[in-house]
Amino acid sequence: GEPSLRKDLDEIIATVAAVPGIRKVAITTNGTLLPRRLPGWHRAGLTALNVSMDSLQRERFHTITGHDRLPEIQQGLALAQALGLPAIKLNAVLLRGLNDDELPQWMDYLRDRPFSVRFIELMRTGDNEAYFQRHHLRADVVIEQLLATGWHERPRAADAGPAREFVHPEHRGSIGIIAPYSRDFCKGCNRLRVTAKGDLRLCLFGEFGVPLRPLLQRDEDHDALLARITTQLGLKAAGHGLHQGQTGLTPHLASIGG
Numbered sequence: 619g620e621p622s623l624r625k626d627l628d629e630i631i632a633t634v635a636a637v638p639g640i641r642k643v644a645i646t647t648n649g650t651l652l653p654r655r656l657p658g659w660h661r662a663g664l665t666a667l668n669v670s671m672d673s674l675q676r677e678r679f680h681t682i683t684g685h686d687r688l689p690e691i692q693q694g695l696a697l698a699q700a701l702g703l704p705a706i707k708l709n710a711v712l713l714r715g716l717n718d719d720e721l722p723q724w725m726d727y728l729r730d731r732p733f734s735v736r737f738i739e740l741m742r743t744g745d746n747e748a749y750f751q752r753h754h755l756r757a758d759v760v761i762e763q764l765l766a767t768g769w770h771e772r773p774r775a776a777d778a779g780p781a782r783e784f785v786h787p788e789h790r791g792s793i794g795i796i797a798p799y800s801r802d803f804c805k806g807c808n809r810l811r812v813t814a815k816g817d818l819r820l821c822l823f824g825e826f827g828v829p830l831r832p833l834l835q836r837d838e839d840h841d842a843l844l845a846r847i848t849t850q851l852g853l854k855a856a857g858h859g860l861h862q863g864q865t866g867l868t869p870h871l872a873s874i875g876g
Contacts, residue, residue, distance in 0.1 A: 622651040628662045635663025642666055650687040652694020666705035667698055673717045674727060682716055707734045714755040721763050728791030736781055736794040757797035764793060820854045
């Protein structure tokens, strides 16, 4: 769901930030409430922000998302920069015929902004086959354009996420490419997810979930919880079945969250 709708999000952030050993607290949001709520999150200890922004053009943004809220999001991003938030990422799903010609505009946008824009390949889920066939664009197309205009790939850190990061000496911002259909995409995966119902998912497109909720009720179950998670890590599959049209348990991404 959308975390900014929780009235107690400030308290949740503060509680997490106070845990010994926690160095980074991030949320993923649609960004529409940033102008109102970001200062409180920042005071509570938020250090990183991920914002969904599929287009820099207001009419296109409205077409893709169904809401005309791009001005509020851009206002919120300017506020995040003014507050000095250490990490600001923007997520844009690549959509053939809808936003696939905007790369030059994104490059210009990143010239003076220290943001990281993540272009994400549209993924097939249980209910979007027709949309996927109509709008899927291979990320290789964007990578070729980046290399042709002087961007180069940053060496991958050992603890890096799923994105291949590209930088340019004349731009403060960077561009990440998340390409789940590329070769060896799953090889370095270090992601786990827990659904709102308390199920551990080893993969967005896995065939099963592991119930953690029964072990989240009492402090005395901490060791059992750790053992269950550790055991499941050893069962994490080497790859997904997206190339074969296998989308697993996920009917759509909103059913599992970010």
